[in-house]
Amino acid sequence: MRNLHDRLAAYPADTLKGMRRGIEKEGLRVLPAGGLALTPHPLALGAALTHPLITTDYSESQLELITGAHEGVQQCLDELTEVHQFVHRTLDGSGGELLWASSMPCKLPTDETIPLARYGSSHIGRAKSVYRMGLGLRYGRRMQTISGIHYNWSLPGVDSEQYFALIRNFRRHAFLLLYLFGASPALCPCFVNGREHGLERLDGGGALYLPHATSLRMGRLGYQSAAQATLAVSYNGLRGYADSLHEALTRPYPAYEAVGVRNPGGDYNQLGTSLLQIENEFYGTIRPKRTVRTGERPLHALRERGVEYVEVRLMDLDPFVPVGITASTMRLLDVFLLHCLLSDSPPDTPTEIAELQHNQQLVAERGREIGLRLQRNGQDVLLTDWGAEVLAACEPLATALDAAHGSGEHGAALRAARALMAAPDSTPSARVLECIVQGHGNSFDAFARQQSIRARDALLALPWTARQQARYLALADASMAEQKAIEAADTLPFEAWRAQYMAVQGLGG
DSSP: OOOOOHHHHHHHHHHTTTOEEEEEEEEEEEEEEEEBBOSSSOGGHHHGGTSEEEEOOOOTEEEEEOOOOOOSSHHHHHHHHHHHHHHHHHTTTTTTOOOOOOOOOOOOOOOGGGGGGOOSSSSHHHHHHHHHHHHHHHHHHTTGGOEEEEEEEEEEEEEEHHHHHHHHHHHHHHHHHHHEEEEEEEOOOOOOSSSSOOEEEEEETTEOOOOOOOGGSSSSSSOOOOOGOOOOOOOSSSSHHHHHHHHHHHHHHHHHHHHBOTTTTTTTTTSSSBBBSSSSSSSOEEEEEOOTTTTTHHHHHHHOOOOOEEEEEOHHHHHHHTTTTHHHHHHHHHHHHHHHSSOOOOOOOOHHHHHHHHHHHHHHHHHTTTTTTTEEETTTEEEEHHHHHHHHHHHHHHHHHHHHSSSSHHHHHHHHHHHHHHHHHHHHHHHHHHHHHHTTTTHHHOOOOOOHHHHHHHHTOOOOOOOHHHHHHHHHHHHHHHHHHHHHHSOOOOOHHHHHHHHHGGOOO
């Protein structure tokens, strides 16, 4: 079996320079005082259905800012920064709303008051809102207000089998990213109203937290689903993965059948009554992805044309930087993903999958605990030892990327990560807790609001030209025109369109 160095030799500098990454960054719009903004998606930002850079996620109050796929880390970060600049200028000029800097949400109203995202009157726009109605009924709307960063990554010449090998290794070593970059150790008490949570309360300020947590967002209180826990999804190849997803998309689920697609008044509750309404409902730390064509289901696209890139989904927003992620973090992700791609990746098993779920919850809730042990192939291993082992194996990959780019920045990112393994008090999650306690009277909301204001002020202070403003206004206008064209082109009744879109034939296979 070839070792990592031999595999690396198959990727010359030109191929490594062809590595591409793009970012999708979520964030809640909040009022100046810190509560959730209940206003519609600002018209000046364009149409959320069709804008290429600015849309909404679950809620009308939850922005999602998107970059293209870039061969340069700095170019990707520059575009993300520019989109943020336009958004902050727009929000600041129309009521002073902020973009929440934390992954865990601000003070929330009652669950049913959290507004669902709206995308106009087209069939696809209505379907997106109905899907969100279904998510709210299935999991509660609060859970959907959590925000994060999705990191989309690809490398030339990598096929579906290799991407699935990467995914298996990523899942094995995802604990390391939670430790290094988790930044949600505390939350607003409103998030867990009426729920069993097991969190501790900070005196006075009312923040709920766990003393050694890294990412409550990725723990049992975050994106979790009892229904989805019944899924046994294997990542041993495209066919097995597609078949298990297909089954989840077509298997009737009694609790959802009881809710029904429509209520007695004819309004829609959800898109369907299967375990998953659509592919995106399947939660995971990483997904195989393929760009879809108009009207095409994502599973069909994967089956027909294979994996195009992977979507990393476990990154918390970094509340200490204006756009939620740094260039150094992106470079460490690039090194880490390359390591996942080039390392041995044996098939996963149900036993290992259970171990990985155990490890994820343990690190999310106790990752900075001294002496914490994880499970690896039935054995207990120190988190710090395993993490140091993975980072040491990344050294030649960082060296190769730096040689390809003529810089030392990947090596610097790796050294910073290795230093954090020995200094849990320096991790983002530890810094967040320290700031909440030392600077904000034990209040999560006060901390996150101040970081949101700092991010806004830093972005508003950056240069902004009339040419940039004109470009973004033109993008907004074009998106509105495109949405109207989509609405005008619909001919079928919505129910006929929904049934056609949800038909099993559309899944391929």
